Amino acid sequence: PPQSSEDGGAGGLGCLELVQVGVNLLRFWTVEGRNASWQSATLGAEGQWQTFLCAGFVGVDPWAANYAPMKPRLNGMRTVVGCQDGSIYLLAGLALNKAVPAHTGPVNVLSCHAEGLASGGHDGLVKVWRYSDASGSLEVLCVVDIATQGSVAPIIRSVELDPGANRLLVGTLGAEIFEVNALDGTNVTVGGGPILQGHAQPDMDAEVHGMAPHPTSPARFVTTGDDATLRVWDCESRGVVAMTALECASRCVCYAPQGDRLAVGFGCPLKKKAKQQDGKWVILSAGDFSVVADGLTDGQKWLSDCKWSPNGAVLVFGSSDNRVYIYNADDGFALKAAAVAHNCPVRSLDFSKNSLFIAGNCSEYQLNFLDADTGDVVSDLNKVKDQKWASCTGAMQWAALGCWPPHSDGTDLMTCDAALTPGGGGRVGVLATGDNFGRLKLFRHPCDSALAQFKLFRGHGATMPSHNPRAARVRPMPAAAPVMSGEGWPGLSKVRWTAQGGWLLSLAARERVVFQWRHDADDLGAQDEDESEALPLDDDAFLETLGDDADAEALEFLDAAAEQAFYEAQAEAAEDAKSGKKKKKEKKKKDRKKEKKDKKEKDKKA
Numbered sequence: 142p143p144q145s146s147e148d149g150g151a152g153g154l155g156c157l158e159l160v161q162v163g164v165n166l167l168r169f170w171t172v173e174g175r176n177a178s179w180q181s182a183t184l185g186a187e188g189q190w191q192t193f194l195c196a197g198f199v200g201v202d203p204w205a206a207n208y209a210p211m212k213p214r215l216n217g218m219r220t221v222v223g224c225q226d227g228s229i230y231l232l233a234g235l236a237l238n239k240a241v242p243a244h245t246g247p248v249n250v251l252s253c254h255a256e257g258l259a260s261g262g263h264d265g266l267v268k269v270w271r272y273s274d275a276s277g278s279l280e281v282l283c284v285v286d287i288a289t290q291g292s293v294a295p296i297i298r299s300v301e302l303d304p305g306a307n308r309l310l311v312g313t314l315g316a317e318i319f320e321v322n323a324l325d326g327t328n329v330t331v332g333g334g335p336i337l338q339g340h341a342q343p344d345m346d347a348e349v350h351g352m353a354p355h356p357t358s359p360a361r362f363v364t365t366g367d368d369a370t371l372r373v374w375d376c377e378s379r380g381v382v383a384m385t386a387l388e389c390a391s392r393c394v395c396y397a398p399q400g401d402r403l404a405v406g407f408g409c410p411l412k413k414k415a416k417q418q419d420g421k422w423v424i425l426s427a428g429d430f431s432v433v434a435d436g437l438t439d440g441q442k443w444l445s446d447c448k449w450s451p452n453g454a455v456l457v458f459g460s461s462d463n464r465v466y467i468y469n470a471d472d473g474f475a476l477k478a479a480a481v482a483h484n485c486p487v488r489s490l491d492f493s494k495n496s497l498f499i500a501g502n503c504s505e506y507q508l509n510f511l512d513a514d515t516g517d518v519v520s521d522l523n524k525v526k527d528q529k530w531a532s533c534t535g536a537m538q539w540a541a542l543g544c545w546p547p548h549s550d551g552t553d554l555m556t557c558d559a560a561l562t563p564g565g566g567g568r569v570g571v572l573a574t575g576d577n578f579g580r581l582k583l584f585r586h587p588c589d590s591a592l593a594q595f596k597l598f599r600g601h602g603a604t605m606p607s608h609n610p611r612a613a614r615v616r617p618m619p620a621a622a623p624v625m626s627g628e629g630w631p632g633l634s635k636v637r638w639t640a641q642g643g644w645l646l647s648l649a650a651r652e653r654v655v656f657q658w659r660h661d662a663d664d665l666g667a668q669d670e671d672e673s674e675a676l677p678l679d680d681d682a683f684l685e686t687l688g689d690d691a692d693a694e695a696l697e698f699l700d701a702a703a704e705q706a707f708y709e710a711q712a713e714a715a716e717d718a719k720s721g722k723k724k725k726k727e728k729k730k731k732d733r734k735k736e737k738k739d740k741k742e743k744d745k746k747a
Contacts, residue, residue, distance in 0.1 A: 160220055162193035167222060169235060180235055188237040192225040197253030199272040219277065221258060223248030229260060229270075231277065241279050243268060252302040257282070259309060259323070261297030267311055269302065269323050285326035287311055290319050291334050293370065294341045315341040315368075316653065338381055340366040340653045346411050348650040350392040350445075354639040356400045362639060362646055364655065365391035367409050371430070376644045376657055385430040389417040393447045393458070396427065403427050406458050408443025419443040422458055424474065434474050439466050446489050450496040451531045455513050457499060459487030465501055467516050478516025482509040489535040489556070493528040500525075502535035533559035533586070534637075536574065540587035544574045547591045553577045556635050559586040560642035560660070571660070573645055575601075575633025581647050581658070600656050601633060601649040 157172040167182040184190065198218040220232040227244040229251075230237055244262030252259045257271040257279070269283040288295040294315030301310040307323040316339035320329050330336050340349045351365030360376040367390040373383040390413045393406040403426075408419030420440030424433040446459040449470070455477075456468045465480040465487060483503035491500045498519060499511040510519040519525055533540055536554035544554060557574040572586035579601035584593055634650035638660075645658040 160196045160222075162196050162222060164192045165190045167193050169220075182232060182235050182237065184230075184237045187240050188230060189226070192247075193222050193230075194225065194247055194249055195223040195251045197221050197251045197258060199253050199255070199258055200274055219272070221251060221253060223251050223260060227262065227264075229279065231279070233277070238277055249297055250300045252300045254302060254304050256304065259300050259302040261300040261311065263296055265292070265295035265297065265313075267297060267300055267309060267321075267326075269309070283323060283326050285309065285311070285321050287313060287319060290321070290328055292317055292319070293368070294343060314343075339655075340364065340370065340372070341368040342653065343368055343413070347413075347653070348392075348409070348634075349648060349653045349655075350634050350650050351394040351405075352635045352637055352646060352648045352655070353395045354637050354646065356396050356398055357640055358400065359639055359641045359643050362637070363394055363396070363403065364648070365394045365405060366653065367392070367413060369413070371403070371405065371425075374655070376639060379657065383430075385425075388423075389414050389421075390443075393444050395447045395449055397449050398451055398453045401427050402433055403430075404447050404449060404456055404458075406444030406447050408440075408461075410443065410461075420460060420462070422447070436468075436474060437476075439476055439479065440464065442486075445487055448490045448492055448499075448532070450492045450513060451494055452496045455492075455496060457490055457492075457513075459490050459501065461486035463487065463503065465490065465499065465511060465516065467499075467511075467513065477514065480511050480516035480518070482511060482518050483507055491530055491532045491534055491538075493525070494531050495528070496531075498525050498528055500530065500535055500538065502537045506537050508535065508537045531561075533557065533561065533572070539589060541572060541574070541584075543588040543590040543593035544572065544582070544584055544595075545591075553631075555631070555633050558637050560638045561586075571638075571642070573636045573638065573647075575636045575647055577632035579632045579649065581633070581636065581645075581656075598658070601647065601654070602652060 159170040159172065161168045161170060161179070167184075168179045169182065170177055170179045197220075199221055200219045219238070222230040222232065223243075224230060225247045227242065227246055227248060229241045229243045229248060231239045231241065243260055244264050244266060246263030248260055248262050250261045257269065259267060259269050261267050265286060265288045267285040267287065268281055270279040271282050272279055286295075287297065292313050292315050294313055296314035297311060298314055299310075299312030302323060303309075304323075308329070309321045309323045311319045311321065313319070317335040318337040319335050321327060322329055328334070341347070347367040349364060349366035351363075353363055355361035355363070361373060361382075362376070363371065363373050365371050365387065369387045369390050371385050371387055371391070371394065372381045374380065375382045387405065387407070389407050390409040391405050391407050392409055395404050396402070397404070402424055405423050405425060407421045407423070408417065418438050419442050421438040422436040422444060424436070425431065426433055440458070440460040440462050442461040444458045444460050448457050450456070454469070454471050456470045456474065458466045458468075460466065463481070463483045463485060465482065467477045467480065468474045469477050483501060483505070484507065485503040485505035487501055487503050489502045492498070492513070493500075497513055499513050501509050501511060503509075510522070510525050511517065512519060534557060535541070536544070536557050540559065541554070541557050544557065554574050554576050557572060559573075560571045570586045572584040572588050574582045574584065576582075579599070581598040581600070583596045583598075632649070633647055635646070635648040637646045638644070639646065642660060645660050647656045647658065648654070649656075
C-alpha cells in the first residue's frame, strides 16, 4: 500500500529505508528490489544546510510486535541527525521538527535506542538524552567529560549506549575506550582510566614506528609514536603499564643492555609542533622516566633507528639525513663519529656481540659495516664474515637473503628480527619478517636459500604509501619514498621478538596497531629432535652426499682405501668427460664433410 503523506512518502512500502548524510546532504532512500529512489529533507527556516556527520532513529521500541526493522519511518520513528555546528536535528518524516543545541563543536557520533540517545562531540563531552514522544523533544540526563577521565585526546569518535545496564562505551581520538556509568558519568573500570588504549592520531599523518623489547623481562616492551608519547606494555596483561609524554614526536627507542635506561630519538617527516627538534635524542630512566642525559641535536633530520651496544659502552642513532651517529655512553654520551656510509635514510642498525662492528641498512637496499669506534666503513669483509651478531633486524643481510621472493612481485621486506636467545616458549634460529603487504612470515635462521620454506600469518592491512585512491591500483612505492615524504609507511614497520623469544610483536605504522603473537614450538618437531640419534654413514653414501663440495678436508674422514677409490672415480669421470669432448669434435667434423659433399652434388645437378 502507498505511504501516507504524514510519512513523507509517495511510493510503495519498499524493502528498505535508509538515511544518508554528508556535506550539505540529507537524503532518505527507499530501496525496492534493484531500484532505489531518494528524497531530500526539508529544513525550513529553523534549519541550516551544513555538514551532517551522523544519524539515527528514536521513538519506537524495536522489540514491539508490530516493529518493522526495514521501515523506520513507518514505525513512527523520529530521525535524529548530528550536525557540524553542534546541533541535533529531529525530523518528522522528511521535515525538520526541532533543532536542539547539543555541543559546542561538531556532533561526531550518535547512539540511539527507543527511549533516547547518547551523543559524542568534538568538545570531549558525552551527553545522554531522553526522548519524549509526546512533546517530540530531547532532555539531557547526564553529561560526561572524558577529559576528566584521563584521556590524552578527548575528542569523541565513538559511543555505544546500553540502556539496560546503564553503561556507556566511549572511544576517543586518543585511541582509548572508556566504560562509564550512564546515570552519573563515573568510571566503572577498577582503578579508573581506559579499559583499552593505544597511540593517538593527532592528525591524519600520525604513525607509530618506535618499538623495542625489554632485554631481560620476557613480557615487556616499549613503543613511541608521532603522538609524542612513550608507552610501556605488558604481554601478560595485554595493556599499557606505564606512559609518559615526550617533548615531540619520536620514531625510535631502545633499552640499555641492563634495561635500566631508555634511548629515545625525536623527529618525524612532517612538523607536528613549532618547536619540534628533528635529530635530537634523550636518555630516560626506565623506572620513572626522569631525564638521565639530554642529548644535542647533531643530526639535521629525524632519527629513524637506535641501538645500544651489548657492553653498554656505545649508543648509535640512524638518521634520515643518511648518517649514523656514534656516541660514547661511558663518557657522558660524547659524539665519537658521524659515519657517512649510506646514500639514503638509515632503516636499521645492528651490533656484533663483541660490540666492535655495526651493520646498517638504508632505504636504497645497502648493507654497510662500520667500525663502532671510528665510524669508518669496513672495507675488508674478512673482519666481519665470522662475526656473531647481538641482533638481526636488517632486512638486507646475508642471514635473510632467502627471505626475499625470487621474482619481482612488488614485495618489499620492511623489517625482520631473529630469535637469537634461547628460553621461554620460543626457540633459537627463527627469523620473522614483515613486508609491505602486511604479511608476517617465519623462516629458519639463517635463511640464505631462495627455496627456503616459511609459515605465513596475516592480520595487518597493506597500508598504501599515499592518500591518493588511485595508489591502490598501482605497485607500492619503494621504501625510500614514504620514509622521506611522510606519506605513509606501507605494511609492517617493525617485527621484534621479546626477551627469550616467547612472543613476537608486529607493528603497523599507519594502523598504529601492535599485534602480539605467542610463539609455540612444534611439539612433534621438538619430540623428533629430542628422540633423534646419529646413524653411521658408509663411505659411498658419504661421498654421494658431499657431491661437488668434496675437498681435502672432507677426505680426512675417509680411510686410505676410500680415498684411493675417490681419486680413481674422479680420474674416470675426467677421462669420460675428455672422451665425450673428443666424440663431439669428431661428429662436428663429419657433419661439415657431409654438408660440403651435399653442396657439391647440388651444384653439379644445377
